[in-house]
Amino acid sequence: MGRRYFFLLGASLLIILGPERVLGQTPSPAPAEVDAASFPATTDDLAEPERLPVVEPGKLPERLARPVGAAPKRDDEVERIQAAPGNAPAPAAAPDPAAAAGAGGVVEGGFMQPLDRLPLGKHEVLLSVNVLAPQDMNINKEATVKIVVKNNGSADALGVVVRDDLPTGLEFVSSLPEAQRAASSLLTWSIGILQAGTEKVILVKVKPTQATPMDHAATVTFQAGSKARSRVLQPKLKVEVVQTPSIDKVLKGKAAEFRISVTNTGDGPARDVVVLAKLSAGLSHESGEKNDDNSFDLPIKEIGPGQREELPVMVVDAKQGGHQTCQVKATSPDVVFNKEEAEIEKALEVIEPKLKITLDAPEKRYTDTIASYTITLENPGSAPAKNVRVLATLPVSGQLVTPPPGAKYDPATRRITWTLSQIDPTEKPRTLTFEVKMGGIGFYQVTAEARADNAILAGDKRSTDVQGMADLDLVVRERRRVVDVDGTTTFQVRLRNYGSKEAANVQVRAEVSPNLRIEETAGGPTEPAKPADNNTKAMFPKIDRIQAGKEMTILIKVKVVNHDEKASAGVCRVFVSHDDLTQELEDMAMVKVAEGRRTANAKEPPAAK
Template structure:
């Protein structure tokens, strides 16, 4: 007869389960002992074994008797008898030395004469069969030992509570610059336990949210709320962000609100002549438009004419709007214009349009411009000198609404030369002298350049001397001669220069003295002639 011995060994268990081996039971690793921090108090319902203790059984089956040198097949059944899975299941079998093993299924490792099967994980109630064919070589009792090791698991259920923060902000989407407005925030703990070390960071800014912002620490209980309302006033338009970040026990909540601060906006244009003559009126057209989203009140227009310009007439403002039809007031109409006004009123009313009587405005003030509305006016100015000038205008209203514009105008002048020629002694006796005076005056508004005076002498006159603002020369003295003055480089407006030529009378009769003037801006020469009576033998 052959007897078979089966031994089952449990090698370990998960935290919270007692090991089947000897030794005292150890507490779970995550529950503090009396020597550590204050222990977490758990109720019986919160801390329970999730499953009963793990167990694995070994059962032999096969012939109860075997014959010498005759093979016999035996089966070792490994069964998980618990309701939970077990891991790292290892089965080992020791066979006597005088017993031969012909076949093994599944294959096993042999370590120091011991056959070893690593079965891994066995699910609850699962079983594995290990088959082997044994051939005893001698009679007697055949003793085979089998044992199993495995790792079981155990668990517990703990109700874990946590705080949960929710942040909200209530703020207007758009506000006017300089107006006070309110922003409210609310942080609520919607979790199921208190939020310790609660603090909140908040900021209203046009820039990035700071990483470090002063807050306050306290405990915020479950379903408790922290709320606050602030009154703000912004002086600069732009896009602003109000942010709230609440934190407690590593739990964060964030809320953000965008606030657009708008301001009135004016646009000014001024148009005028690109070029005008000195002493001629220049007319400028100014348009002031409200291009913003808010009405602008008490608009004043400052005009800064160039130095030396004289202000002239200013026409009244005319205010217009796309939604309005502007008509003249009856006080400034003729009978025909009044009739036309009535017809225009009727047509406008039939079209469902809104009418507004326009009154003549004086001064440079506009009471109000609504968004999209504009006003126009014209004024005159008189330039008094040539050059390049800039007309500057600036409109200003409430809420610091300002706008400026400028217009460049070149003021040009025209040179105009007036030439006068007189003889200082007339009549003159033969052999005596007389002097001719040539006076050149620029009566224009711009300087003339390279003014040249030339005097050809008649045969009855002989050159004696000459004076003037520049040097002179006399050509061809043998044939009476020509007096040539060097060019006067520039003759300014409203100035004059005088040339004098003294001659001696050498012949009698009606003598004609000529003076010829040329300049840069004269297209043809100016010729003057003076008659002198010379008498004597």
């Protein structure tokens, strides 16, 4: 019980008198009140310490090595370093500060500070804050707290804001500079820019309202940044192609040249340039190299601003006629491709003469007949055909009737030759004709060809089927020229094949005048003829064939049946047809009919052999 009493008594004395008096120590004197007149009128009246130097990469801060009073490097010095030989070219001017927002605000481009306030190169901001408060304060008595913010870095601190959140039991009286109060206990000072090597002092008058230990804390926030300047270059490539010869036409089989040049019209270098030339299918490179797309490339390591590179002359051969092209394109990883400048297509018209020859010939002829041939020659190309020679070769069994005008004939080679100096593309087709007499049976082939300079060749050929022909001749003769009434006579019918082919399916029929009667027939077919119409007509059995060069004789015996003053003659008509005839052959013989014993008893002369 006694011990508890003494413990409570000691604690009461400690609270009332304080630890110094209880322990026998001399109490600390009351803090001296700061006269408000001693405060600087503004923060600008505070002396500005020297600015600290720029901290270069990889080195100690210069402020630790440079003599006292030496000025640090500024932005203009950084610019001079960057513009020195070996460094990047001088950058463009910085944006107008008037376009930037105030300190602490977001400006155009997304930066929190205007670009003109940011240093060039690497810099550092070392900002410290120190709160100096009396160790002891008396309750309900004003005291002064000092907040010191110092920039020990090499670059300005931007958007500096100091915040002081007063503890419970501490009342704000005033401050220099004046504070912004967002709440009863939160004090804020927007300092803005704190230059390198300077400090800012804030004096705060407070009054404690509670007798309790207090922690007085202040915080500071700021912004720091750096910038670098780069020169933006724009290299440009322009391709030019000059053709030799200058005209855009070249004869097929001849060479053309393309002179290619590439110019950098920009202000920066173009590196790893590749010039690609692509030829159309009708052109081939003189080297003879072949690839799938007929293209060739040439690398150029670098083309400086304003520099012009002349490439080796590209020689191409015109292999095909018509519209041909050479497409050239220049590319570089440093250049934004511009089709209008960096790509060009050079057109080349390859002209060529052409020959077209057509041979017209009969498809079918007979032996020993004449066939007519016509050669038509024209130039469907785009250039004149020069030194044209036309040749026509005759078959072995054919014979030229007569050499055509302006041509030469060589019997040894059976060849007709025409020579023409030139045939223009727009010229009317020329015609050349000749005649050939056919010989024996067979196919007669005639060939025609035309040749001109530059190895131009055209040809045509035609075959004529020469067939044999059955040339059957019919002759009817009477044995007696005068026959009495009731007398008889014989008409002789001779069939001879003068052709080169047999006469097949020969059909013979006979008709006599009304005053004659057919009594019998002989020769020719093995069977006799069949009479008709009161024996005034007779149809002979069909003769299978009469070979070429052979003949056949048929006899028709007739009798004179009466005498008519108006019909004093007897007539026998014979008609013959065979497979090769479209119309019957016809021949006739006539005898005079007379009345008298002399003529009636006269004997008929022997038949002609």
